[in-house]
Every structure is written in C-alpha cells, then in structure tokens.
Amino acid sequence: xxxxxxxxxxxxxxxxxxxxxxxxxxxxxxxxxxxxxxxxxxxxxxxxxxxxxxxxxxxxxxxxxxxxxxxxxxxxxxxxxxxxxxxxxxxxxxxxxxxxxxxxxxxxxxxxxxxxxxxxxxxxxxxxxxxxxxxxxxxxxxxxxxxxxxxxxxxxxxxxxxxxxxxxxxxxxxxxxxxxxxxxxxxxxxxxxxxxxxxxxxxxxxxxxxxxxxxxxxxxxxxxxxxxxxxxxxxxxxxxxxxxxxxxxxxxxxxxxxxxxxxxxxxxxxxxxxxxxxxxxxxxxxxxxxxxxxxxxxxxxxxxxxxxxxxxxxxxxx
Numbered sequence: 098x099x100x101x102x103x104x105x106x107x108x109x110x111x112x113x114x115x116x117x118x119x120x121x122x123x124x125x126x127x128x129x130x131x132x133x134x135x136x137x138x139x140x141x142x143x144x145x146x147x148x149x150x151x152x153x154x155x156x157x158x159x160x161x162x163x164x165x166x167x168x169x170x171x172x173x174x175x176x177x178x179x180x181x182x183x184x185x186x187x188x189x190x191x192x193x194x195x196x197x198x199x200x201x202x203x204x205x206x207x208x209x210x211x212x213x214x215x216x217x218x219x220x221x222x223x224x225x226x227x228x229x230x231x232x233x234x235x236x237x238x239x240x241x242x243x244x245x246x247x248x249x250x251x252x253x254x255x256x257x258x259x260x261x262x263x264x265x266x267x268x269x270x271x272x273x274x275x276x277x278x279x280x281x282x283x284x285x286x287x288x289x290x291x292x293x294x295x296x297x298x299x300x301x302x303x304x305x306x307x308x309x310x311x312x313x314x315x316x317x318x319x320x321x322x323x324x325x326x327x328x329x330x331x332x333x334x335x336x337x338x339x340x341x342x343x344x345x346x347x348x349x350x351x352x353x354x355x356x357x358x359x360x361x362x363x364x365x366x367x368x369x370x371x372x373x374x375x376x377x378x379x380x381x382x383x384x385x386x387x388x389x390x391x392x393x394x395x396x397x398x399x400x401x402x403x404x405x406x407x408x409x410x411x412x413x414x415x
Contacts, residue, residue: 109147109376110155112404116145116397117157126384126392129364134262135383138164138366143382144304145397148312150375152321160304164381165259167363169307170245170297171222172336172344177244178216178225179332187335190228190282191221217343217361219294220273226293227284234289241297248313249306250322256301263295270294302367304381311369311377337371344369348388356399357408368394372407 121143129135144158178187216225231237238255246253274287283290302310313320314336318328340359345352345368352360358370358378366383368391378401380394402408 106153106155109149109153109401109405112401113145113147113155113157115404116400117143120393120396120400121145121158121382123393123396126386128366128383129385129389132259132262132266132364134256134259135165135167135365138383140383142366143380143393143397145378145380145394145401146304146308147376147378147401148305148308148321150312150316150321154305154308154322156305158304159381162381163301163303164367164383165256165298165363165365166245166300166302166307166367167298167365168217168219168222169310169361169363169365169367169369170241170300171217171225172340172361172369173245173248173310174222174225174229174241174297175216175336175339176248176328176332177240178229179335180329181230182228184332184335187216187225187228190284191216191224215339215343217339219270220277223270223274223277223287223290223294224283226290226297234292237285237289237293238296241293242300244327245297245300245302245310247320247323247325247327248310249302250309250313250320250325251306253300253302253306255296255299257299259299259301260296263299264292267291267295298363304367304379307367307369307379307381308377311371311379315371315373315375315377317374333373337373340369340371345390346388348386348390352395353410356402357410358402359409360398362390362394364389366391366394368398370398370402372402372405373409375407378402378407 142159144160147155277283278287317330337359344361360370362368368380380398382393
C-alpha cells in the first residue's frame with residue numbers, strides 16, 4: 098500500500114490542482130431542477146478544497162462561490178442533536194441504518210413505522226429537527242445555523258431566495274412530515290419541521306467552508322481554523338458512520354467501495370469526504386448525476402483521495 102502522505106503539503110496542493118485541471122470541466126449531469134434557485138446556478142462552476150486537521154487550506158477553482166448547502170445541512174443538525182441528546186437517544190428515536198430505498202421514500206416508513214431508520218434521509222432529518230430542544234421554529238433555526246457557523250469557522254448566512262424557493266416546492270417533505278406526525282415519530286408541529294428543514298437547507302456556503310466543516314469532524318470535533326471545540330469527540334464516529342452509510346443517497350455503497358471515505362453530498366452541488374485524523378476534501382459543481390450527486394465534485398474529491406492514499410478500507414497489499 099502506498100504511503101498516505103497525510104501532511105505532505107506539497108503533495109496535497111498538487112493533488113488539488115490536478116483534480117481541478119482534470120475534472121473541473123468533465124461532461125455529464127444536470128443542475129437540480131425541482132428547486133428554481135438550483136436550476137439557475139451557472140453549470141460551469143467547479144472547485145475543490147482540502148482543509149487538514151492542522152489548519153492548512155488548499156484550493157483550486159471556484160472555491161469561494163457561495164452555493165446552497167441543501168442536505169449537507171443534515172450533518173450539522175445531526176451534530177447538534179447528538180450534542181443535546183447523545184447517540185443512544187438519537188438511535189432510539191431515529192435509527193442508524195441506511196434504509197435501502199431512496200432518500201425521500203415513504204415506503205421505508207411504511208415498512209419500518211417505528212422510526213425513520215437514519216438521520217440522513219428526509220424522514221429522519223425531519224424527526225431529527227423535531228428532537229432538537231428549542232422554544233419555537235425561530236430558536237430551532239438559530240441553533241442549527243449557529244452549529245453550521247461553528248463547524249465552518251466563520252459567520253455564514255441564510256439566503257431568503259433559496260428559502261422561498263425551497264418553501265414553495267417542498268410538497269413531498271410536507272407529506273413525509275404529516276406521515277411521521279400521524280405515526281407519533283415527529284416531536285414538533287409538522288409545519289414547523291418543514292419550515293425549519295427548508296431554512297437549514299438554504300444556508301449559503303462555499304467549498305472552503307465545506308472542507309472546514311469536514312476537517313472539524315476529522316479533528317475529533319475541534320475546528321482546525323478557529324481551534325474551537327465544537328463537538329464532543331465521542332459523537333464524531335456516529336456522524337461519520339451515518340455519512341458512510343447514507344451520505345451519497347443511493348450511491349453511498351459505491352462511494353464507500355471505490356473511494357473509501359465517509360461522505361455527504363447535497364443537491365446544491367457540494368460534496369464532502371472525511372479522512373479521520375487527517376483532513377477533509379470538498380468539491381463543488383452544480384451538475385448532478387441520477388442519484389443527486391455532483392458529477393465533477395465526485396471526480397475531483399475521489400482524485401485527491403486516491404492521490405493521497407486516503408482510504409479507510411485499504412489494507413496492505415491491496
């Protein structure tokens with residue numbers, strides 16, 4: 098097995114530059130069209146960034162373009178819920194399995210009506226929002242945004258334009274929330290859960306922010322840029338395990354077998370991969386494949402991971 102070159106800054110910089118040069122204009126995919134805002138983002142954008150656990154930042158391409166975080170926000174909400182309740186309570190109420198069907202499946206709930214099975218599918222994300230201790234929707238949103246900011250290491254903002262676009266098209270989310278509430282596995286008003294979910298997905302981040310979020314997980318909950326202890330270390334493995342099982346929608350298994358890192362993607366074109374104890378890689382490009390994952394983002398992130406030998410599942414001689 099090749100050496101990982103974990104903190105070889107020159108090697109990381111070269112891998113990032115080469116990933117963008119090779120795959121920043123790769124063909125294929127299309128912007129998400131179910132939300133008007135996402136359809137309007139320039140499809141040619143592409144960027145890739147790495148943040149290491151010692152705070153080094155490497156970038157190439159459109160890494161400072163602000164895009165909608167979308168379902169990557171579920172990782173941040175999971176972090177908040179774990180900090181409040183611990184992994185045992187979250188697993189009891191939501192579950193910790195992949196589910197096996199699409200991320201917005203109602204059938205999964207019908208088959209497993211006692212809980213949504215995992216926090217990184219839409220039903221689980223709604224239940225997760227509802228278990229966050231808060232006074233009202235505004236307080237719930239403020240807490241989630243604060244967690245996103247702490248993970249990113251800077252103040253980030255929610256986009257009213259994205260929020261309105263989300264709120265006007267979230268019919269399936271509303272149906273899931275009603276189903277959950279009827280089965281008594283949603284712990285707040287379903288309208289509040291839908292409102293908060295749309296708002297948490299509407300934050301604008303850039304590729305460097307996303308890499309910093311992942312690097313905070315890689316560093317056991319300490320943000321490498323701000324040095325803040327954002328998360329309790331024992332909650333991080335639970336987050337990474339959920340990312341490995343369901344972070345890339347229906348392509349999660351393929352990602353795990355080919356790249357070998359916990360990941361999370363969003364319909365806004367962002368994608369994140371985490372090498373625990375070492376670094377995080379983030380990619381961004383709006384065109385998505387059939388599963389909803391950035392075509393170029395996957396290629397760029399996978400290139401960096403392979404070039405650096407970052408793969409949790411590789412064994413000597415493989």
